Amino acid sequence: xxxxxxxKSSKSSKGAKAGSKVDPSFAAxxxxxxxxxxxxxxxxxxxxxxxxxxxxxxMAVGFAAYQRSRPWFRFxxxxxxxxxxxxxxxxFAVHPIxxxxxxxxxxxxYLVRRAFKxxxxxxxxxxxxxADN
Numbered sequence: 634x635x636x637x638x639x640x641k642s643s644k645s646s647k648g649a650k651a652g653s654k655v656d657p658s659f660a661a662x663x664x665x666x667x668x669x670x671x672x673x674x675x676x677x678x679x680x681x682x683x684x685x686x687x688x689x690x691x692m693a694v695g696f697a698a699y700q701r702s703r704p705w706f707r708f709x710x711x712x713x714x715x716x717x718x719x720x721x722x723x724x725f726a727v728h729p730i731x732x733x734x735x736x737x738x739x740x741x742x743y744l745v746r747r748a749f750k751x752x753x754x755x756x757x758x759x760x761x762x763x764a765d766n
Contacts, residue, residue, distance in 0.1 A: 709742075717735065
């Protein structure tokens with residue numbers, strides 16, 4: 634009935650999940666970053682902007698690779714299209730402003746997906762300069 638303390642500590646650790654495809658060394662390095670740096674890397678990746686230095690660029694490439702392996706990204710067109718159509722139909726029934734909100738959210742989702750795909754080539758100059766040093 635009761636679980637041992639080692640089982641509890643392994644469940645509560647903030648490392649990679651057992652079934653995830655993330656590299657454990659990347660997860661440890663990512664979790665070692667301070668919170669503002671992680672937030673900045675995530676935000677710059679989502680909006681499709683290059684990072685400021687080689688370490689952040691390497692972290693951004695790893696973060697984008699992890700996000701691309703997640704189900705929401707892999708099945709994007711499976712959930713995106715029906716929800717967008719349903720949202721527009723609901724907008725016609727409720728109010729025209731809802732249609733604009735749905736289209737704005739859809740555009741944002743598509744741009745985030747595109748930004749995750751272009752992270753490698755966007756940060757390539759920083760990664761090359763970091764490898765040269």
